Amino acid sequence: MSDYFRRVSEKIAKLPSEQVKEFLEDVCSENEIFDSVLESLSTGLVIVDKDWKLILTNKAAERYVPFSIRPDDPKAESIPLPRLVDNAEIADFLNDCREHNRSNVSDEFTTETAGGSVRFITLTVLPLVKKREVSGSIVTVRDITEKRNREILLRRMENLAGLTNLAAGMAHEIKNPLGAIGIHVQLVQKAVKKAREGSGMLPDKKFLEAHLDTVNEEIDNLNKKVTDFLMAVRPVNAKLELVDIGKLIKETAAFIAPEFHDSCITVSVRVSEKTVRLLIDEKLFKDVFINMAQNALSAIREKYSDCTAARSDAWCPGLFAVETFVKDDAYIITISDNGIGMSEETASHIFEPYFTTKAKGTGLGMTIAYKIIKEFSGDIQVSSVAGEGTVFTITLPVPQTDRKLLGEHKTQRIEDDSAKIADKMAKK
Numbered sequence: 330m331s332d333y334f335r336r337v338s339e340k341i342a343k344l345p346s347e348q349v350k351e352f353l354e355d356v357c358s359e360n361e362i363f364d365s366v367l368e369s370l371s372t373g374l375v376i377v378d379k380d381w382k383l384i385l386t387n388k389a390a391e392r393y394v395p396f397s398i399r400p401d402d403p404k405a406e407s408i409p410l411p412r413l414v415d416n417a418e419i420a421d422f423l424n425d426c427r428e429h430n431r432s433n434v435s436d437e438f439t440t441e442t443a444g445g446s447v448r449f450i451t452l453t454v455l456p457l458v459k460k461r462e463v464s465g466s467i468v469t470v471r472d473i474t475e476k477r478n479r480e481i482l483l484r485r486m487e488n489l490a491g492l493t494n495l496a497a498g499m500a501h502e503i504k505n506p507l508g509a510i511g512i513h514v515q516l517v518q519k520a521v522k523k524a525r526e527g528s529g530m531l532p533d534k535k536f537l538e539a540h541l542d543t544v545n546e547e548i549d550n551l552n553k554k555v556t557d558f559l560m561a562v563r564p565v566n567a568k569l570e571l572v573d574i575g576k577l578i579k580e581t582a583a584f585i586a587p588e589f590h591d592s593c594i595t596v597s598v599r600v601s602e603k604t605v606r607l608l609i610d611e612k613l614f615k616d617v618f619i620n621m622a623q624n625a626l627s628a629i630r631e632k633y634s635d636c637t638a639a640r641s642d643a644w645c646p647g648l649f650a651v652e653t654f655v656k657d658d659a660y661i662i663t664i665s666d667n668g669i670g671m672s673e674e675t676a677s678h679i680f681e682p683y684f685t686t687k688a689k690g691t692g693l694g695m696t697i698a699y700k701i702i703k704e705f706s707g708d709i710q711v712s713s714v715a716g717e718g719t720v721f722t723i724t725l726p727v728p729q730t731d732r733k734l735l736g737e738h739k740t741q742r743i744e745d746d747s748a749k750i751a752d753k754m755a756k757k
Contacts, residue, residue: 373470375400376457381409381427384465393450393470394419395440410468416440418571418606422452423468432456432466437473437608437728439570447570449477449608477569477608480706502554506547513540513547558693567610567704571728574607574614574660575600575653581615582651585622594629594647601653605660608728609705617698621664621721624694625649628668628719660725667718676713 367374373390377383386400397415398405405413411424422436435453442448451473457465517540578600586596629647650665671679680699702709706726713719 371472373468375410375468375470376465377410377468378465379463381411381423381466382406383410383413390468390470393440393448393472419452423454426454426466432463437571439608447474447568448472449474449569481567481569481704502558503551506551506554509547510544510551513543516540567613567701569608569610569705571606572609572611572614574605574609574662574725577611577614578618578651578653578662581618585619589622589626589647589649592626592630592647593633594626594649597648597650599650599652601655601660603655605655605727607660607705607725609725610701613701613704617701617723618664620694620698622649625664625666625668625719628670629666630668632667632669632716655727658727660727662723662725664721664723665718670715670717670719671711671713672715673713676711676719679711680709 367385367387370387370389373393374385374387375383375390375394376385383400383405391400395415396405396413398408398413400413409427411420411427414420414423416438419438419440422438425431426434432454433456435451437449437451440448440450449472451471453469453471455467455469456463457467517537520536579598582596582598589596626649629649633647646667648665648667650663652663652665654661680695699709702723702725708724710722710724711719712722
């Protein structure tokens with residue numbers, strides 16, 4: 330059809346008025362079909378010229394992208410697209426593509442609708458080619474919220490599969506406190522019964538208080554176990570948003586650092602220079618990080634028990650280190666310590682419910698951490714050598730479809746073998 334229009338336009342000066350009218354009607358009809366198709370697409374389209382000024386948008390793009398000025402407003406014609414977007418992260422992405430003339434790149438973003446619900450969208454920048462020359466850019470916008478929700482639902486169903494083991498462990502855990510409560514209640518009952526049958530005097534006050542104090546302790550113990558169990562079996566209520574992971578790690582490490590410094594333990598943080606935004610729940614990630622930091626603190630204190638803040642003249646080689654890097658389409662976080670370490674047998678059970686090496690441990694902390702990381706579509710592994718140290722490696726997916734973009738920002742490679750990292754930590 331375009332060839333037809335081109336040929337007719339070349340001869341339009343020689344055509345009679347009736348044929349010109351017929352030609353214009355064909356052009357209008359063709360444009361109406363084009364507009365109808367454009368507005369019917371579920372994928373948002375934003376077409377800009379070389380200066381990134383708007384040429385065309387469709388309704389889907391206006392639904393997904395928060396514009397500060399409506400695209401059909403005459404004012405929008407003279408303003409570059411990045412300045413029209415009322416979302417700092419999207420605007421920065423588009424501005425980066427504009428300034429560096431980048432195309433064939435994608436990134437994911439979270440936006441909020443007028444009703445307050447969070448939507449996940451993917452923006453892809455493609456070149457607009459006309460007569461074999463790039464004359465602008467095409468920005469496609471896809472809503473991937475349902476896809477993300479399906480992934481979350483699938484992970485939650487997988488988590489429920491482990492409910493049987495957790496329930497069995499819980500049944501075993503509550504037997505001991507319930508048994509202790511039963512024994513002490515029976516002793517009090519017998520003493521009261523004996524007193525009534527004899528002199529009528531109640532048992533000695535210390536006798537009653539000793540047993541009742543034990544009952545209260547076991548009740549508190551039982552309540553904590555039930556609370557931890559509910560934390561482990563309930564679906565993770567993760568509010569997934571794109572978060573600057575490097576900034577979050579630095580802030581959380583700074584928060585826990587004083588406690589490490591009080592025990593003369595060095596805290597080392599080396600974060601990838603590239604700004605990477607991951608689809609995570611900020612609060613839940615902090616919970617995982619702090620839980621692992623506390624485990625490392627205990628392990629280092631146990632190994633270097635003679636190093637305390639009071640002995641500032643003593644050299645304490647305790648070290649807690651966090652390092653991150655980007656590899657392929659994944660963000661890798663290693664959390665290392667040179668504490669007491671674990672045997673291979675102990676490390677193989679570390680994520681199992683109710684497995685703990687601590688006298689007062691619940692055995693659910695690392696189970697919950699594992700569950701949270703899985704909720705982020707990630708993975709967590711442990712490598713440890715008894716007497717030398719432990720390394721946890723967390724792998725989280727980078728929500729970006731173009732792997733080449735990651736390759737442009739590769740950081741200095743860190744040793745991939747966790748066992749070697751643990752060995753390196755132990756020798757420092």
